[in-house]
Amino acid sequence: MKCTATAKSTGEQCGRHALAGARVCKVHGGGAPQVRDAAARAVLEQEARQVWAATTHAPVNDPLTELAALAGEVREWKELLKGMVGDLTSLGYRGMTEQIRHQVALYSDAVKQLTVVLTAIAKLNIDSRLVAIGEQQTALVLAALEAGLDAAEVTDIARHRARSATARHLELVMGGQPA
Numbered sequence: 001m002k003c004t005a006t007a008k009s010t011g012e013q014c015g016r017h018a019l020a021g022a023r024v025c026k027v028h029g030g031g032a033p034q035v036r037d038a039a040a041r042a043v044l045e046q047e048a049r050q051v052w053a054a055t056t057h058a059p060v061n062d063p064l065t066e067l068a069a070l071a072g073e074v075r076e077w078k079e080l081l082k083g084m085v086g087d088l089t090s091l092g093y094r095g096m097t098e099q100i101r102h103q104v105a106l107y108s109d110a111v112k113q114l115t116v117v118l119t120a121i122a123k124l125n126i127d128s129r130l131v132a133i134g135e136q137q138t139a140l141v142l143a144a145l146e147a148g149l150d151a152a153e154v155t156d157i158a159r160h161r162a163r164s165a166t167a168r169h170l171e172l173v174m175g176g177q178p179a
């Protein structure tokens with residue numbers, strides 16, 4: 001890829017090769033630390049994407065298990081950073097406040113990531129529990145209906161109508177959950 005900067009001398013686009021992962025050459029800002037960082041990151045990401053594109057991707061069938069595994073991974077990362085912050089501060093690294101600041105920022109990001117994953121797990125757990133409660137209530141109502149129909153000795157046709165009507169009603173009040 002060619003450098004996208006305009007050469008001052010000619011007023012035309014610079015003809016040099018841009019740095020890998022960047023849009024500019026060394027002369028046109030490619031040597032600046034933030035440009036080098038971004039370029040290195042872009043190269044890494046492109047490499048990772050190529051590997052990713054060549055692999056097959058299995059679907060996630062059990063989000064709860066997947067989230068639990070992810071939570072374990074994020075927690076390890078958080079603990080690792082916590083240890084590094086602890087080492088830096090307890091060893092009295094004077095004059096390295098910049099490094100400590102970066103470590104603390106990374107640690108704080110990891111804590112936020114872990115909170116997001118754990119919150120998602122808690123929410124999924126609550127949702128599945130609500131579904132289970134709904135299913136229990138439905139089963140209770142259906143059993144009560146059958147007992148009532150037995151006691152009234154109703155005909156098969158009437159029984160069938162009563163079951164259909166009950167199922168429709170439950171579906172309405174349970175918010176579309178299958179009765």
Ligand SMILES: [Zn+2]
Pocket residue numbers: 003004005014015016024025026027028
């Ligand atoms: Zn250039």
